[in-house]
Amino acid sequence: MLRNPKKAARRHRPAKEKAGVPTLSTTVKCVLCAFPITVGVGLLLLVLATALLLLTKDPDRYHTVTALILLYLTAFIGGAIATAFCRRRFALFCGFGEALLWILLLTLMGFCLPHAWRHDTAWSIALLERLLLLPASLAGAFFAARQKKRRRR
Numbered sequence: 254m255l256r257n258p259k260k261a262a263r264r265h266r267p268a269k270e271k272a273g274v275p276t277l278s279t280t281v282k283c284v285l286c287a288f289p290i291t292v293g294v295g296l297l298l299l300v301l302a303t304a305l306l307l308l309t310k311d312p313d314r315y316h317t318v319t320a321l322i323l324l325y326l327t328a329f330i331g332g333a334i335a336t337a338f339c340r341r342r343f344a345l346f347c348g349f350g351e352a353l354l355w356i357l358l359l360t361l362m363g364f365c366l367p368h369a370w371r372h373d374t375a376w377s378i379a380l381l382e383r384l385l386l387l388p389a390s391l392a393g394a395f396f397a398a399r400q401k402k403r404r405r406r
Contacts, residue, residue: 277346283338284350291331291351292358298323321382325389328355332393341398348394352387359383 302319306312328351335347360383 280339280343280346281350284335284347284354287331287335287338287347288351288354290334291327294330294334295323295327298327324382325385328352328386328389329393329396331355332390332395333397336394336397341400344394344398345391348391349387351394352390355386355390356383359386 302323306316306319309315331351332344332348335351336342336344339347363379
């Protein structure tokens with residue numbers, strides 16, 4: 254038993270230190286930490302989509318559309334993950350950073366793979382496909398940064 258109940262009630266527990274406001278360097282760290290997770294999510298979605306396409310009669314018919322949908326969905330998820338890592342702040346920087354990393358990765362992979370830049374594919378369409386990653390990633394970042402409406406009682 255406690256000798257003095259008033260004294261026990263007055264004890265204060267040390268407050269957890271609040272992490273400071275995220276800066277540009279911590280935002281870059283959040284984006285860089287979120288990118289491998291985003292790539293993993295994209296690979297998982299790719300495996301699931303491939304399994305679904307192999308169940309169809311003609312898997313080659315929808316592979317381009319499915320690949321583009323998965324690419325933009327992965328960019329959306331990447332922007333959301335980066336913003337969540339940055340405590341729902343700096344959505345613009347998180348979305349832009351994720352899109353920039355995706356554009357860089359796809360461009361480097363395009364130079365490494367032998368048939369990625371075919372002569373029949375226009376450079377303008379390839380550039381447009383990469384630039385559309387920016388709105389997809391920004392949409393995911395702003396979706397993750399939105400505040401939930403609180404009900405008043």
